Amino acid sequence: MIGELLALGGATLVLLAAVGVVRLDHALARMHALSKASTLGVLLILVGAAVNISDANDLTSILLAALLHLLTSPPASNLLSRATYIAYGMPAATGIIDEGAEPLHLASQRNDDSPRE
Amino acid sequence: MTEATFAILIAATALFTYRLCVGPSLADRSIALNGLLLVGMGGIATHAAHTGQGAFLPTLVAIALVGPIGSGMIAHFIEGRGK
Numbered sequence: 001m002i003g004e005l006l007a008l009g010g011a012t013l014v015l016l017a018a019v020g021v022v023r024l025d026h027a028l029a030r031m032h033a034l035s036k037a038s039t040l041g042v043l044l045i046l047v048g049a050a051v052n053i054s055d056a057n058d059l060t061s062i063l064l065a066a067l068l069h070l071l072t073s074p075p076a077s078n079l080l081s082r083a084t085y086i087a088y089g090m091p092a093a094t095g096i097i098d099e100g101a102e103p104l105h106l107a108s109q110r111n112d113d114s115p116r117e
Numbered sequence: 118m119t120e121a122t123f124a125i126l127i128a129a130t131a132l133f134t135y136r137l138c139v140g141p142s143l144a145d146r147s148i149a150l151n152g153l154l155l156v157g158m159g160g161i162a163t164h165a166a167h168t169g170q171g172a173f174l175p176t177l178v179a180i181a182l183v184g185p186i187g188s189g190m191i192a193h194f195i196e197g198r199g200k
Contacts, residue, residue: 004118007163007167008122014126014129018129018152018156021132021136021148027144045163045166046177053171057171058165059171061171062171065174075189
């Protein structure tokens with residue numbers, strides 16, 4: 001019962017992430033919606049499965065899956081957001097300070113239109 | 118309750134598939150694919166929570182290992198192509 005409730009809450013978080021991915025208007029904003037809400041959602045579902053399961057072999061599988069998900073999901077989001085920022089730039093909105101353009105040498109590349117390494 | 122959970126996951130699948138088909142850039146499609154992967158993980162774990170049997174749980178480990186590698190490779194491709 002408790003495990004199914006936790007799974008329901010996690011699935012609701014995954015649905016919220018999906019709504020954010022559809023509704024938000026820029027790739028970085030969509031990534032923001034997905035990477036936060038869905039990480040917690042999947043972890044909630046995994047905890048729900050761990051509550052209802054008693055076999056030690058399956059419990060260690062769930063623990064390993066949760067650990068690997070926690071370890072590997074944020075670097076993948078970071079890589080993808082960095083590539084998105086380099087390729088597409090920041091969204092054209094007021095009040096945004098583009099702090100990454102100087103260390104990544106994006107401004108000079110956008111000005112002289114040289115081929116990228 | 119498990120039926121409600123699967124219904125919610127199916128709705129999330131529909132939304133992610135919409136973004137996968139429509140999404141203007143490659144990064145958007147990659148995000149949608151990542152979301153579909155999460156929905157799959159959630160479905161497997163929900164099934165395990167419902168039945169109490171963990172026959173499919175090693176699949177979760179494989180998905181958690183391999184999925185972000187694909188996302189990182191797409192990121193590398195976007196970065197190298199420059200668009």
